[in-house]
Amino acid sequence: MWKPKIINTDNFLYLAVADALENDIRTGVLRPGEKLPAHRELAEIIGINVSTATRAYQEAERRGLISGTTGRGTYVSAAVRTDPSILDIDGNSSSYIDLGPVYPLYSQETDMFGLIEKLSRKGNLNEYVKYSNPQGHPWHREAGAKWMQSYGINVSPEDIVICAGTQHALTCCFISLFQPGESIGVDKLTYSGLKALVKELKIKLVPIDFDEEGMDPENLESACHREQLKGIYIMSGTHNPTTITMSTGRKKELAGIAVQNDLIVIEDNTYGFTMESQLLSMYSLIPDRCIHIEGLSKAFYAGLRVSFVVAKNPFKNPMIKAILNTIWMTPTLNSAIVSEAIMEGYAKKIVASKLAEAKKRYESAELYLNGFTFHGFPNTYFIWLELPDHWNAYEFEMYAKKAGINVFGAEKFVVGSTLPPKAVRISLSGVDSREVLAEGLKGVATLLKEEPFEFHSVL
Template identity: 30%
Template sequence: MHPAPGSDSASTAKYRSIAADLAQKILDGQLSAGEKLPAHRVLAHTLGVTPATVSRAYTHLEQQGLATARVGDGTYVRVRSSSLDDAEPEPLAAPIDLAHNVAIPTDEVNALAQVFAELGQDPARMAQLLAYQSEAGAPQHRQTGAAWLRRFGTSGAWSRVMVTHGAQHGLAGVLRTMARPGDTLLTESLSYPGLLALARSMRLQVIGLEMDAEGLLPDALDKAAQTYQAKLLYCSPTLHNPTGRSMSMARREALAAVVRRRGLWLMEDVVHAAVLQQPPPAVSTLVPEQSFLLASLSKVMAPGLRVGYLEAAPEWLDKVAASIRTDCWMVAPLMPEIASRWIDSGAAERLIGLQRQHIGARLALAHQCLAGLDYHWSADHPHLWFPLPEPWHASQFASALRRAGVLVRTAEQFAAGRSRAPHAIRISLNTASSAEQLGLGLRTLVRVLHSDPQADMAP
């Protein structure tokens, strides 16, 4: 496949011309859904442009909903539509968001006002918060973080804990410390998009591993560790994103045994597990000297509270802290102060309890709206994993929903490496502005599901 480079006039950038030519081939059926597009350097050589220009063209196709980039594997045709104009997402006056993962507003504004009132009476403390801090965080904040992590079965030693601007920040620090371009990173076949984006930016080879009803399979991990000589593993054993699955204790022990035997470095994500009143022990507690435990408060309290905690062996924390120093010098101490006061006063537990109540009510509504349909859910978890019945394809269904005014995430957006994404979607119950909006969104989803996919494809 050799698309023409198109116009090189000042009004039409090269990458747009390339993207338009590829888009037309997709829409005309010359490129079919699932077909792999040429590698960046190959197409760049053919067209006489730079790889960066091809990269921008492929990104433009992704933004149009016509292609999907797979970390370590390339870019694939995603959907087929009837015209180029149809490929552009239609503007929605007020789409119902069942795609994003944002904590439900509860009483966090009043809790924040209380902290500010307390700080307003303590000028000396405010002065301390405006001074430079250690890269790993202030000792008081680290101690509170260690207390918070005990809910996941950790030892609670604050010398093993550092403060981060959320779990994504901590994950970036760990990867910059442990990985080099070309290294292999093992993860579930469906994994956190933030991890996949980080891996892409660092030019890591991502290998997606087989899963079952509990999550990652230890035998698949063992085989991949040997085959690829890999040393890095990222996984979410509790309330896995996007499927919501959780591992039994026996599975956690089997996974830890492989980590120990193969000398792997485990990056364990417990961000979603924080919503549970009694989360199961983290796998990291079974292999503490080979693990990085990543936690955050934003998904269970407020998205703007960018506070996370990273637990690891002290010698590795020092190295991660050095990476953070080069990145942002230090974690700004005001938000960890807010988090610490919420945790120490019990406000954090109260806010998470309110979160669980709202999630429970929304789950009940979802069960009512989706009665008779097959989907996976977990108590206290605001996501549903929804396999699509034939003949629907995930990208096609998501496009039909978008035109109907509802947004969801497809499995493609979580697919790791060469893993083939199932035809499934993740439904988030926590972002809709109200129960009424959520109900309308779910009923619309059911209506679209029962419509004719072929009619949806008709011009």
Template identity: 40%
Template sequence: MTKWIPNIDAEGAPLYLALADAIERDVFSGTLAPATRLPTHRDLADELGVNVSTVTRGYAEAERRNLVASTVGRGTFVSVDAVTSTSMVSFEPHSPGLIEMGLATPMPHLDPDLNEALRTISRRKNPERFLRYSDPRGLAEHRDIGAELVRLYGMPATGDDLIVTAGSQHGLSTTLSAVFKPGDRIATDALTYPGFKALAASMGVRLCPVAMDENGMIPEALEMACRQREVKGLYLLPHMQNPTTICMPYDRKVALAAVAEKHHLTIIEDDAYAFLQDGELLPVSALLPEQSIFIAGISKMVGAGLRVGFLRVPEQHRTVFAQSILNSMWMVPALNVEIITKWIADGEVAAARKRKCTEARQRGELARSILDCGKLHLSGCGFFGWWELPESWSGVAFESAASKAGVNVFSAEKFVVGDADAPQALRVALSGAEHVEDLERGLKILRDLARNP
């Protein structure tokens, strides 16, 4: 534990906010490094001459800002990702020639023909119906076809079970606003999707990191988190975990479902990359359908720019979910959903999936042949790999060096939740570069960097 004593400027602000401001200032100045353990509430209160409750409130405010993470029995630590951007997209222009191997794009050049879909819709008798206000849940015929897609993910569903959303990210925000409130805690993998981290932080929902092994989240660790904290939800990506590529085996799903049932956790299952897996799938949500929100995203498969997704929602939550959609955007544009559901019904989605899986496998084999140092994890025909770096590199240092060398990649720190440890690893996107030649050049740059620290 460090002997850190903050310099508090409380003029015009409550003491607890001044303490949180001091933590924020020292974190971003580098005075407090990631994973630094802060003084106990009692010790800091004694040093500052304030009430313990003031320190408790200050630490809580710092945790709300994602600056620190507290664990019962361990203490309060500076979050590993406190100074790491969780954004998957930079709003600054890339340097000319930068090879994109951070963002896992869905290879849009292999999508179905949009011109043909628009021509077909325009020839209908009443295409203007898609310009009107409609049911916030989505049109009934669209939900019926969407249920076909959800069932392909292994989740039983009918049209009545579904809510149409503007993509998976909107599905996540709708779920958080409909089911959770600020201050609630959701258990996640210790490494998880940064978009969910950012969304939870923006809505005041706290994430509890749960330890993982080669099969995904450890049920005993989830049980411990539920005993130590008042956990309300469980966020899972079981079929191609982002970023580690782990595909959770059946017995692990059953064990996690048992813990979720015991502690009445609402499961949020985000199966964005499940379609890349071969064979039949069994979502954790299928084991506890009345406790689960199942997100069947389609943007990673086709039509990312159309922003369409489907939520399978238990009956008791459907009204509040519909109200949340209404409050946020009234309804997802019906024309966009019409295009997507037409492609599902016509078999275009299945054909696009086949094309993308074929190319993804080829790109994966290329990555295996080039990244011959460290340890590369790939799953099925995945759009990204998880690369454990040689010991001489940290993820952050490698990401910076790769950027200077002309390649954009994402370090493990971007995916870390709270005070969980950041492994020496990178997520390497294989689908970000449109041309295989660019991907090959980027992989060779990464390999050469890893060999020569």
């Protein structure tokens, strides 16, 4: 049972307890996943009142150090040793073979010069450098509706909202539809950018079990009552990081639970374009309860930062207000270039080229990781690699970095006190060439065969 040895009594008492907890986690006294005393027990151990103990735990949870689940207790966060950010803002990534972040295969994109020239001949470019409707220009929303048709979603342009990328769309969802302290159900392994975002907004993520078909309905139903969930976040195409594809039957089950429990469903289809066959969307099942996000950055022209969001009222107007309050509007010239690419067929050709390149990169993974277990499919941008028993995800990520290879261990994706599986995500699109990818994959294969202490001895 945890008992802090040193508390700085010069600070507010609840902050002093939170600081002591953080110190013991950082120094290894407390381990990821370790259970902590209940609020009342902690108060008795330290000699403080229960409300102070509760505030201390709340502060520690705000810092991402611990997570609490009603009926199960409070635990040290399993991801406490990792930063959920996917980019190295210190600029050190150039020293690695970068198999961490998932990038859009830039080399397969058509030069934009011809596209912009064609757009400029229409004579209305000056209209795109003025303030405009936060929802987006009507013609650009038409392009968004056309893009949605590729995924079996037939909507009016009036139900399209244009955001500056998926992360901005998620930000607008959370600041407009949720309040600090409210809870959202997510897969117990989820998109790391979501974790970083909700931490800033003080929204609680509740981990939900999943299997090979997606989020577990029974576990979700239980969490709805136990945690008073207000919504759920799902990845309807390729799940990040595991590459699981949610079945149609599972989507129907989850849709029923969402209706029964009045949940807001946020459906992220960032990697939907990589799927070989069209999938039923959650939005198609419950359009009045679902916000569907189609991020284009992985498909084409990431730097333009455009995503299309399908949202009917009562969600649409709050989303539009959130866009206005964050960036006023998605840059209209960017939206115009993206829309021209969609309407004139450029986008379709770019995607086809990227999927062909992704398939060749997946073949490289099959070649160099032969004999190891990983999950993915021919068009995928990343794979989920299971580790041998002698490795854990955190150690493997650290040793790989020492060997000059950047990968993302499972801890980057775990939610709350979920124990991370022995697995890492390997990006197949994070490097410019297949030759560099091959070098990185060979390095990963070599490391997999080594014992951690053996590999350390030769570094």
